[in-house]
Structure formats: structure tokens, C-alpha cells
Amino acid sequence: KAGVTQTPRYLIKTRGQQVTLSCSPISGHRSVSWYQQTPGQGLQFLFEYFSETQRNKGNFPGRFSGRQFSNSRSEMNVSTLELGDSALYLCASSEQGATEAFFGQGTRLTVV
Amino acid sequence: AQSVTQPDIHITVSEGASLELRCNYSYGATPYLFWYVQSPGQGLQLLLKYFSGDTLVQGIKGFEAEFKRSQSSFNLRKPSVHWSDAAEYFCAGYSGGGADGLTFGKGTHLIIQP
Numbered sequence: 086k087a088g089v090t091q092t093p094r095y096l097i098k099t100r101g102q103q104v105t106l107s108c109s110p111i112s113g114h115r116s117v118s119w120y121q122q123t124p125g126q127g128l129q130f131l132f133e134y135f136s137e138t139q140r141n142k143g144n145f146p147g148r149f150s151g152r153q154f155s156n157s158r159s160e161m162n163v164s165t166l167e168l169g170d171s172a173l174y175l176c177a178s179s180e181q182g183a184t185e186a187f188f189g190q191g192t193r194l195t196v197v
Numbered sequence: 198a199q200s201v202t203q204p205d206i207h208i209t210v211s212e213g214a215s216l217e218l219r220c221n222y223s224y225g226a227t228p229y230l231f232w233y234v235q236s237p238g239q240g241l242q243l244l245l246k247y248f249s250g251d252t253l254v255q256g257i258k259g260f261e262a263e264f265k266r267s268q269s270s271f272n273l274r275k276p277s278v279h280w281s282d283a284a285e286y287f288c289a290g291y292s293g294g295g296a297d298g299l300t301f302g303k304g305t306h307l308i309i310q311p
Contacts, residue, residue, distance in 0.1 A: 089240075118298050128287065130298030141297045175240055177299075184229060184248070184291065186299065188240040 087112065089178050089189035097195045103164040106192045110157050110178030116140075117159040118186065119151060122173040131174075134159055135181075166196045199224045201290045203302035210278050211310045218273040218305050220288030228290040230271040231299070232262055235285045244286075247271060258282070283309045 090109040098104050110117050119131040130143040134153035151161040157178075163170055173193050177186035202221045210216050222228060229248050233241040245256025252264040262273045271288060285306050289299040 091240075120298070127303045128289075128299075128301035130300070133298055143297060177241075184293070185243070185246060186231075187243065188233075190238075190240040193238075 089176055089187055091174075091176050091189035091192050093192060094190065095193045095195075097197060098166050100166055100168060100196055102166050103162060104166060104194060105160050105162050106174055106176075106194070108159045108161075108176030108178075108189060110159070110176075111187055114178040114180055114187075115157055116179045116181055117153055117157065118177045118179075119159070119161050120175045120177065121145075122175060122191070123171075128175070131161065163194075168196050170194065171196045199228070199290065199292060199300050201288050201300050201302040203286075203288055203305050205305045206303070207306045207308065209308040209310055212280055213277050216273075216275040216278045216282070216307070218286050218288075218307070220271045220273065220302060221269050222271060222288075222290050223269065224290060224292055226292070227266065228292045230262075230264065231289045231291070232256065232260070232271075232273045233287045233289060234258075235287065235304075237284075241287065244273070278307075278309055280309045280311070283307055 092107045116135045118133040122128045133141045137153045148164045153159045173191045175191045176189045179186045200223045231246045232244040235241050244260045245254050247254050247264045285304045287304045288302040
């Protein structure tokens, strides 16, 4: 089986812009979760989608949003980018919740 | 609030020596517990998981972990480390039932001395 695929791998954006990141889960997995990883805060849960519905959301501002399509692929969007949004964004897929989550290689976002 | 703590930020071990990475959890009930490894610039790879039952769980790459309810711990061990084990290791917990994703510890950076 192919693993979790995240695109693009690297992004450089300017403050105030918006960005969309993509995640293709493992075939058959219906749950996709997103995490932000920074040196200061570590790994933090952003949100989880299951069968096109957001089930859970972490403690992030409304500028962070996401969606899931009928083929389980997911996108996350960050609007009005701030310097502090610079991070590695990781996507994880699983059959159900986070009981066995498999991670992609991440998208490295740099906001300048 | 639920939390996962990894007390050691850095650990240095000689190649061929044994390894133990510490992890403590604080949850209302016993969570699902995981260990992940991350190489520089890469995503997270699942090493092993504990859901219930046998408290000693075996994982990939020769790793094992022991769940100790009395100590709220889930320490990762390896009898003999290889230079390729140098990486960042994360312990994580999940309370299940549709809860808010994985809660990660801050990670332990493992350095292997030749």
C-alpha cells in the first residue's frame, strides 16, 4: 500500500497570504488528522476529519481550516498567514480516530 | 487536562549499549499509548502501540516498551542501539472515543556515540 502523501513538501509564503496544503491518506483510511510541529510548541493537534466531517478541532484560531473530500483526501487552509505559522504540518491517516495513525512526511511552511 | 511527559530532552548512548527512553502520562483513564520516531526533515514513524493486555509490547526495529499503570509510565527500550537509531523519539497518548487526536510529549533527541 502506498503511504500518506503530502504536497507540497516545501512552501514559502508572505505574511498576509493564504496557503492550502494537501494530504492523500492510505487507501481505505477514512480518518485524516492534521498536526502542527514547531520547535517551541512541539506537536499540536489541529483537527480531524472522518467521512468528510470534522470530528474534532484543536485549540487553533479560525484562520486554520480544513476539509475532506469523498475520496478521503484532505486539505488544510491557513488564511492571513503570520510569521508564527511557520512550521512543519503533518497529516496522519487511520481507519478510525488515532488508534493507529500513519504520518506523511509533512509540508514545511515558511512565512516571511 | 491530559498530558504526556518525556523528562529527557537529550540522551547520549554509545553504539551497542542499551537504551531506555522515559515517558509518563496523565489521563483520567488508561489511554492508548504510542511511540513514534522522527528522522530530520521526515514525518513520524510508528514504532509500537499499547492498547490493553500484555504490558510488554514489541515493536519494529528491535524496540519494546513496558506499560506500568502504577507509575503511569510507558518507557521505550532497546537492548543494543545502532548508529541509525539516532533520531527524535516521541511518546503519544490518545484517550479514544473520538477524542482530540494524539497528545505528544516534547520528544527525546537520541544521540549515538561511536
